[in-house]
Amino acid sequence: MKLEDIKYDFPNMPENMRQMIEQEVERQLAKPDISSRNRKTIRHIPKRRLAVAVAAATLALGTTVCAGVLYGLKNNRVGNYAYETKQERQDGVQDGAVASADSEHYVKVQASYLPDGMVQTEEGKYNYRDGRGGVTIGCYYMDTGDTSFEKLSYNVTDKEEVKVNGRDGVYLKTAMDAYNQSLYVTYPEEHLVLEMLVSSDVSKEEAMKIAQGVTVTPTEETAGDDVMLCYNWSRYLEAEKENALAEESGDTMDLSFSAKLLEKAKSVGTDMNMEHNGLTKLPGLTARVTDVQVADNRSILPEGMLDADAATAFDENGDLKSSTLSYVKAGDGVNTVDRVVKTEKSENKLIYVTVEYTNTGKETLTDIMYNGAIRLLETQGDRTKEWRRELEKPAAGDEWDYVVEEGLMLTAEVGAYDVHGGERGNNYIDALKPGETVTIHEAFVVPADRQGEMYLNLDNTGNTKNALENGWMVDIRK
Structure with missing residues (x-):
């Protein structure tokens, strides 16, 4: 299960560096994928609310019996749209045993009911075939003790306490998000809290029917169609603390650098030395971008290149x-809740890139992780900065504070690609013999009016400055 799918962020580490480290560790240990997926919604969180960005939902449950201890979850309303929930033991009883703090806890999650047209696309994830949204299921493991569960939720517009197969739970609806419905169910005997995130195009009734058909079973298995890794509550608390510190210090994301660095960008057709582009040395590895095409239809892509998420970027005609x-x-x-003050359409372009990786050395190279990401680099004077929609700021007199973009897909690193390898069949080349070349195709979507700012980053850390300084950035502007 991809944990960032359910909005849990690890602070103070660049997303792409985190992805690289995760992929290397997972390849060696054969873990399930916990890298980030492409999201339908790109949202800028106002700084004053950064500290609670990871606390996007609340839980309101009744009294539960677990290991001989009665637990009650106290839910307090704060203002009109916020809720604070804390799990507490009942007066006169003692706490039960603290859950094990082992690093990994796997469960098998299976759904016996899905609405017509909805299919399972990966572990814990279910989407409509026609490209609409769906349901993503994940879980917390209470490794700090069951009574440490506490969340604060904002922008709640609808809340209902429910029963799910005899278990206490709550249905929540929040303002603005594409996945704006949540359902939480407690499993105290297993020290788990199940979370189900539901897109706006799934009805509340259907969401409840799906939940009633879900079974959760702890397992020793670490891989499989229905096996997922639970998110440790201690990691949630660490992320919340780091976000609070960032809020207090006023840290902001600075993606600017000297425009002179752009002079180091390579041209299409230029060989690049990739020997040190990764956690392990790969003597003799080179890369060359040989072709960049722009299209409006998916017909340019090889059959089977798009997964269920990426396919939603296209209509029925492709x-x-x-x-x-x-x-x-x-x-x-x-x-007060967030409100839309205006909407508009933004046209996109499909970017199809061909990259050749060649072993010019004398030894066979194995388990070669590759990456690709388009960076939109905007130059003003002697400074260049990465342009990202979620970092747009209003001009003087504008009524809005942030922009939500729905529909833009294939924007993440190696969002779609056609060479699969490694333990999990993802963005790895299994082996490359001396003198051998492997051709890789990757696809991305960018705003149509930003084609003149496109650069392809092949750095495995995803860091723009690092890629330019080391010669792993390619100028693909159109």
Whole structure:
């Protein structure tokens, strides 16, 4: 299960560096994939709410019996749209045993009911075949003790306490997000809290029917169609603490650098030395971007290149969809909710890239991780910065605070590719003999009006400055 799918961020580490480290560790240990997926919604969180960005949902449960101890979850309303929930033991009883703090806890999650047209796309994830949204299931493991569960939720517009197969749970609906419905169910005997995130195009009734058909079973297995790794509550607390520190210090993301660095970008057709582009040395490995094509229809792509997520970027005729931009005025999440002040369409382009990896050395290279990411580099004067929609800021007089973009897919690193290898069949070349070349195709989507700022980053850390300084960035502007 890809844990970032369910909105859990690891602070103070670049996303792409984290992805590289995760992939290397997972390849060696054969773990399930916990890298980030492409999201339908790209959202800028106002800084004053950064500290609670990871606390996007609440839990309101009744009294539960677990290991002979009665637990009650106290749910307090804060203002009009915020809720604080804390799991507490009942008066007169003692806490039960603290859950094991082992690093990994796997469960097998199976859904016996899905609405018509919805299919399982990976472990814990279910989407409609026609490209609409669906349901993503994950879980918390309470490795710090069951009574440490506490969450604060903002922008809640609808809440209902429910029963799911006799278990206490809560249904929540929040403002603005594409996946704006949540369902939480407690499994205290296993020290688990199950989370189900539901897209706006799935009805509440269908969401409840799906939940009633879900079974959760702890397992020793670490891989499989229904096996997922639970998210340790201690990691959630660490992320919350780091976010609070970032809020207190006023740290902001600076993606700018000297424009002179762009002079180091390579041209299409130029060989690049990739020997040190990874956690392990790969003597003799080179890469060359041989072709870059721009299209409006998926017909340019090889059959089977797109997974269920990526396919949602196209309509029934294979044409690339436009994005919907919602300009949002942020509420405080307590007494006021976020509201859309205007919407507009943004046209996109499909970028199809061909990269050749060649072994010019004398030894066979194995388990070669590769990456690709388009960076949109905007130059103003002597400074260049990475342009990202979620970092857009309003001009003087604008009523909005942040932009939500729905429909833009294939934007993440190696979002779609056609060479699969490694333990999990992802972005690895299994083996490359001396003198051998492997050709890789990758696909991305960018805003149509940003084609003149496109650069392809082949650095395995994803760091733009590092890629330019080491000669792993390619100028693909159109």
